[in-house]
Amino acid sequence: MNIEIKNGRVIDPKFAVDRENTSLFIVDRQIAALGTAPAGFVAEQTIDAAGCIVCPGLIDLGARLNSIEAELAAAVAGGVTSVVVPPDADPPLDEPELADRLVHRGEEIGKARVLPLGALTLGLKGERLSELAGLKKAGCVAFSQAKAPVVDTEALLRALEYAASFDFPVFLHPQDHWLSRNGIAHDGEVSARLGLAGIPVAAETIAIATIVQLVRDTGCRVHLTRLSSAAGVALAKAAIGEGLPLSFDVGVHHLLLTENDIGFFNTHARFAPPLRTHDDRAALSAAAAAGDAAICSDHTPVGADDKLVPFAEAKPGATGLEVLLPLTLKWAEQAGVGLADALARITCAPAAILGLEAGTLAVGAAADVCIFDPAANWTLTPDALRSRGKNSPWLGYPMTGQVWRTLVDGRVVY
Amino acid sequence: MHNPQLNDNGELTHLLSTEGLPRAILTQILDTAESFMEVSAREVKKVPLLRGKSVFNLFFENSTRTRTTFEIAAKRLSADVINLDIGRSSTAKGETLLDTIDNLCAMHANLFVVRHASSGAPYLIAEHLRRIGRDDIHVVNAGDGRHAHPTQGLLDMYTIRHYKQDFSNLRVAIVGDILHSRVARSDIHALTTLGVPEVRAIGPETLLPKHLDKLGVHVFHDMEAGLKDCDVVIMLRLQNERMTGALLPSAGEYFRHYGLTPQKLALAKPDAIVMHPGPMNRGVEIHSAVADGAQAVILPQVTFGIAVRMAVMSIVAGN
Numbered sequence: 001m002n003i004e005i006k007n008g009r010v011i012d013p014k015f016a017v018d019r020e021n022t023s024l025f026i027v028d029r030q031i032a033a034l035g036t037a038p039a040g041f042v043a044e045q046t047i048d049a050a051g052c053i054v055c056p057g058l059i060d061l062g063a064r065l066n067s068i069e070a071e072l073a074a075a076v077a078g079g080v081t082s083v084v085v086p087p088d089a090d091p092p093l094d095e096p097e098l099a100d101r102l103v104h105r106g107e108e109i110g111k112a113r114v115l116p117l118g119a120l121t122l123g124l125k126g127e128r129l130s131e132l133a134g135l136k137k138a139g140c141v142a143f144s145q146a147k148a149p150v151v152d153t154e155a156l157l158r159a160l161e162y163a164a165s166f167d168f169p170v171f172l173h174p175q176d177h178w179l180s181r182n183g184i185a186h187d188g189e190v191s192a193r194l195g196l197a198g199i200p201v202a203a204e205t206i207a208i209a210t211i212v213q214l215v216r217d218t219g220c221r222v223h224l225t226r227l228s229s230a231a232g233v234a235l236a237k238a239a240i241g242e243g244l245p246l247s248f249d250v251g252v253h254h255l256l257l258t259e260n261d262i263g264f265f266n267t268h269a270r271f272a273p274p275l276r277t278h279d280d281r282a283a284l285s286a287a288a289a290a291g292d293a294a295i296c297s298d299h300t301p302v303g304a305d306d307k308l309v310p311f312a313e314a315k316p317g318a319t320g321l322e323v324l325l326p327l328t329l330k331w332a333e334q335a336g337v338g339l340a341d342a343l344a345r346i347t348c349a350p351a352a353i354l355g356l357e358a359g360t361l362a363v364g365a366a367a368d369v370c371i372f373d374p375a376a377n378w379t380l381t382p383d384a385l386r387s388r389g390k391n392s393p394w395l396g397y398p399m400t401g402q403v404w405r406t407l408v409d410g411r412v413v414y
Numbered sequence: 415m416h417n418p419q420l421n422d423n424g425e426l427t428h429l430l431s432t433e434g435l436p437r438a439i440l441t442q443i444l445d446t447a448e449s450f451m452e453v454s455a456r457e458v459k460k461v462p463l464l465r466g467k468s469v470f471n472l473f474f475e476n477s478t479r480t481r482t483t484f485e486i487a488a489k490r491l492s493a494d495v496i497n498l499d500i501g502r503s504s505t506a507k508g509e510t511l512l513d514t515i516d517n518l519c520a521m522h523a524n525l526f527v528v529r530h531a532s533s534g535a536p537y538l539i540a541e542h543l544r545r546i547g548r549d550d551i552h553v554v555n556a557g558d559g560r561h562a563h564p565t566q567g568l569l570d571m572y573t574i575r576h577y578k579q580d581f582s583n584l585r586v587a588i589v590g591d592i593l594h595s596r597v598a599r600s601d602i603h604a605l606t607t608l609g610v611p612e613v614r615a616i617g618p619e620t621l622l623p624k625h626l627d628k629l630g631v632h633v634f635h636d637m638e639a640g641l642k643d644c645d646v647v648i649m650l651r652l653q654n655e656r657m658t659g660a661l662l663p664s665a666g667e668y669f670r671h672y673g674l675t676p677q678k679l680a681l682a683k684p685d686a687i688v689m690h691p692g693p694m695n696r697g698v699e700i701h702s703a704v705a706d707g708a709q710a711v712i713l714p715q716v717t718f719g720i721a722v723r724m725a726v727m728s729i730v731a732g733n
Contacts, residue, residue, distance in 0.1 A: 192623035193433065195533040195560030195599060264418055264541075265534030308512055308542075310532030312559065 001044050001410060002027050008049030008371060010034060012056060012361040013344035014351075024054055026367040029410030033363060045412070049371050052404055055343050056359050057081025057112075057368035059350040061249050062225060063299035063321055064088070065114070067388045068105055071301065071321065074387035075112035076414040078322035079370035079403040080297075082358060083112045084350075086171075087119040088146030094119035094130040099138035111413050113368075115354065117144040117171055120159050126150035129159055132168055141354055142169040142223070147272055149177035157214050164220035169355065173225045174207035174232065175199075175273060184312045186228075186276040190259040196311060199274050204232040212239040215246055223353050224248035226298055228273035230283030237292055247353045250284045251298035252324055253393070255331045257281070261393060267307045267314035268393040271298075289337045294349040297324040301389020319389035323380065325372060326399035339374070367410035376402035418540050421549070425733040428540045428553040429726050431562040433603040440607055444572050446725035447718070453490060454720060463728045464493035467524040471497045473556070474511075474530040479692065480556055483716070484527045484565075487723035493525075511535065512542050519543075525552045525731055533559030533596075552730040554723075560594050565726055566691050567600025569719040571608060573711055574646055576718065577687050581605070587614040587640055587682075590650035590672060590699050591621045597691045598650060606630045616640035617672060620661040637672050644682040649674055649690045652699045665698050675701045679709065687711045 003026040010022045017034070025033040025041055032038045058080040065071040065085055075083050085102065087093035093102065099116050106114030118135030120143040122128045132143055143163060150156040163170050180203040185191040187198025208224065212235065215222050227233055227248050236248045253271060258281050261269040269275060287293040300317025307314050324346060332342035351359030358368065378399050382390035406414035417434050421427040426439050453461055469488040471481050481497060488495045500514065511530075518526070528536045536555040543551050557563040571581075578584060586605055592598040592615050605613050606629070615626050616634045626633055634640030641647065652668060662668050679688065688700075688710045696702050704710060 187624055189625040189628045192625050193599070193629065195558075195562070195596060197560075198624065265537045305510060308538070309510065310530065310535040310538055310559075312532045312534075 002041060003045045003047065003407070003410065004037070004043040005047045005049050005054055005369065005371065008052050008054035010054045010361065011340050011343055013340045014348035014360040015362055016340070017361070018340055024361060024369070026407070026410050029367055031361050031363055031365045031367050034361065047371065047405060052371050052373050053339070054369060054371050056347040056361050057370045057406060057408065058324060058346045059354070059359050060084060060299065060321065060324060060346070061294060061296035061350045061353065062086055063297055064301060066301050069109055070386060070388045071299070072106065072109050072111035072114070074321045074385065076406040076408065077386045077403060079325050079372055079406050080321050081112050081368035081370065081406060081408045082115055083321070084115045084117060084141065084354070086146040087117050087144055088124060088148065092119045092124045093117070093140070094122050094124070096131060096134035096138040099135050099140050103139040112408060115141045117142050119143070120145050120170060121150065121155065124148040126152060126155055129162055132163060133166060136166070136168060142171050144171035145173065147173045147175070149175060151177045153210060156210070157218070160214050160218040160220035160222070164218045167221070169221040169223060171223045171225050172211055174204050174211055174227070176203040176206045179203035179206065183274070184270070185262060186259045186274040188259055188277055190262055194262065194265065201229040201231050201276070204229050204273065205235055208232055208235045212244065212246070215239070215244050219245065221245040226251050226254070226273055227284065227293070228254055228276050229280045233283045233287045233293070237287070240292070247294070248292070249294040249296050249350070249353070250288055252295050252320065252327045252331065253298070253318055254281065255285050255288060255295065256327060257393060262311070265311040266393065267309070267311055268318060268391060268395070270311060270314050270316045271318070272316040285331065285335050288331070288345055289335050291341070291344070291349070293345070294353055295328055295345040296350065297321055299387070299389070301387055302391040304390065307391050318392050319385060319387045321387060322385055323392065323394060323399065325403060326401040329374065329401040367407055369407040370403060371405040372401055372403045374401050376400070378402050418537060418544070421733060426730055427549070427733050428536070429564050429730060430536050430540060430553065430555045431603065432564045432567045432600045432607070433562070435607065437607050437609070440568070440571065440604060443568055443722065443725050443729060444575055446729060447572055447721040450721040450724045453724070454717070459490050460492055461490065462492045464488065464491035464731055467493045467731060468522060469493045469495050469525045469527060469727065470518055470523045471495065471527045472500060472518070472529070473498065474500050474528070474535070475557070477529055477557070480529065483719050484556060484723055487720050488727060490720070491724055491728055493727070511538065515539055515542060519548055519551060523551060525554065525727060527554045527556045528558070529556040530558050533561035535559070554726055554730065557596055559596065560599070561596055562600045563596040564600050565719070565723050566597045567604045568726065569715055569722040570601050570648065570689060571604050572718045572722050573689060573715050576714070577711060578645060581608040581610050584610050584645045585612040585614070585643060586610055586646040586648065587616055587644045588648045588650065589616040589637065589640070589674065591652050591656060592617055592626070592650065593621045593623050594653065594656070595650050601648060602629050602631055614640050614644070618662070621656070637678060638681055641678055641681045644686055647674065647679065647682055647686055647688050649688065649700050651691065651693065652695055669698055673697070673699055673701060674704050676703050676707065679704055689715055692716070
């Protein structure tokens with residue numbers, strides 16, 4: 001289908017495009033031209049994006065799809081056109097058939113693209129390797145333990161060696177098992193005051209130090225997920241500075257919240273990794289602002305009953321797909337980051353981490369497009385969310401920036 | 415931030431923690447408790463303040479002693495007392511904490527006394543009551559996880575005021591397992607709010623939470639230095655399970671360094687009082703000669719505790 005998206009402000013951060021009142025032309029599911037229509041173009045559908053920003057569809061580096069139809073609908077409602085799915089589903093994504101089924105189910109639903117992460121080890125137990133090549137063939141874009149630890153460092157070494165043999169990237173969540181297994185909140189002032197078992201920053205830095213050394217030894221490409229501390233960011237940046245094939249991301253909530261947001265045991269402020277101090281938040285924000293870190297939603301739908309329990313018993317995480325864009329815009333405004341740079345962190349930066357030719361509106365790219373009104377105000381309420389996960393520390397808060405249309409592969413899906 | 419313990423008029427409607435309570439409310443509780451001391455000395459130990467009201471003792475974690483003191487206090491206020499030892503069984507049956515609360519609300523409860531193993535559980539209940547519009551039901555925290563045990567904190571304040579009159583010139587040491595102690599947290603907040611100029615925490619680093627200094631506490635690892643010139647020494651119970659992990663090498667080594675002996679107590683002021691929330695481990699955190707000695711006020715603490723719990727229940731139910 002030939003589509004013209006007209007009158008919008010087109011921003012393609014990857015190629016520093018930012019043009020007011022411009023048309024974007026889509027032919028055969030691909031971006032065909034910007035500004036002037038290609039020869040012989042006849043629009044079958046015209047979308048008037050006046051007052052809106054037209055940017056590449058968002059790529060979310062981590063979102064759980066507990067009820068896949070609702071969550072993929074939530075994704076496109078949030079402008080997210082590709083969703084990286086961690087393998088900590090039930091059952092864990094450790095067999096090619098499971099990955100195959102997930103990818104096909106995603107295609108059937110026909111909303112956002114599903115990019116599964118295969119389980120690095122069987123059952124995410126951190127012991128025996130999964131069939132990585134088979135999982136890759138079934139559509140896995142990388143391998144991961146999700147938030148499950150690899151306690152046995154030898155197993156981790158072997159996994160990275162094996163992945164490196166095939167040049168498969170590995171996503172690792174750096175958290176030392178022993179220092180984090182009993183913890184509930186950042187080991188700091190708030191946990192001391194509220195009597196919550198702490199997770200020290202060392203849980204993250206020890207794990208990063210181990211991973212960095214193994215990357216140095218194996219040459220495996222590793223992406224560190226959801227850093228939470230200033231010290232963790234410093235270690236990751238030093239390793240990248242050394243030339244190691246390493247990258248990292250931060251969850252959007254960690255750019256905006258701190259341990260103080262736990263207040264009087266607000267279970268919506270329970271996250272894994274935990275929210276930490278103002279200084280940690282500032283370091284994460286600086287890393288994202290400088291382009292060292294990509295931003296992701298870490299979308300974790302949790303049933304209402306799993307948050308209406310004492311803090312220590314509450315499941316961690318927040319709904320994210322539909323707030324990734326407005327929260328990223330909110331962060332950008334607070335941190336003094338320009339709009340194009342902010343959009344880069346949720347489009348071309350994650351694409352680069354995944355090694356995908358996506359996250360751009362360049363001619364020839366797949367037509368994954370997000371059209372949003374940057375000035376629209378709305379209030380986050382359970383009813384406003386398509387996701388089954390209504391769990392958010394922002395319930396009742398105003399959001400600025402609302403997705404108006406989303407295209408995946410040249411089709412209007414929202 | 416909205417303080418869930420106070421109603422719109424700034425009055426105490428739930429007692430969840432000593433943290434964040436204004437000094438005037440702490441003093442009101444202590445003064446009210448003082449007026450109730452006389453009731454307990456009467457032949458007919460009853461006042462009709464809570465007549466016709468139902469107090470539910472909700473103990474999700476066992477504690478016969480604390481539950482009994484709340485029961486006595488409620489009965490002296492003429493309330494009907496219902497004891498529910500829920501333990502972990504109802505959660506095992508799949509009922510959530512808030513399901514339990516909804517059921518008890520339907521039984522016309524007026525006041526919940528809650529003991530729970532998870533920090534913050536009484537906040538969850540108070541928040542739920544607000545959400546369902548039951549402002550007429552009050553919550554008193556009888557100990558939640560490591561977080562708070564405010565009536566114990568307040569009875570400790572009552573005891574200190576009884577023996578020392580004035581808080582403004584005291585040096586108070588809290589000794590032992592502060593990390594896992596809800597009593598210590600409640601004491602620290604109450605002491606600093608009431609104007610105690612120097613609160614000390616004494617223990618090995620493994621038993622101290624991080625950032626105690628942010629709560630206005632001076633940390634000592636050396637008990638002898640920490641006890642020097644103190645007016646009040648609060649000993650904490652050392653749970654047996656602390657010996658199994660890597661927190662402490664042995665009960666013997668703990669007692670040698672952090673047990674209160676007559677020799678160590680001699681470093682405090684000659685008129686220093688020794689307190690303990692009970693139950694005591696003699697020979698682990700405290701020597702019998704100190705526990706039974708002239709400076710110990712451990713049994714008066716228990717007596718004061720009933721008056722303090724009467725005061726708390728009558729105040730929240732009246733607001």
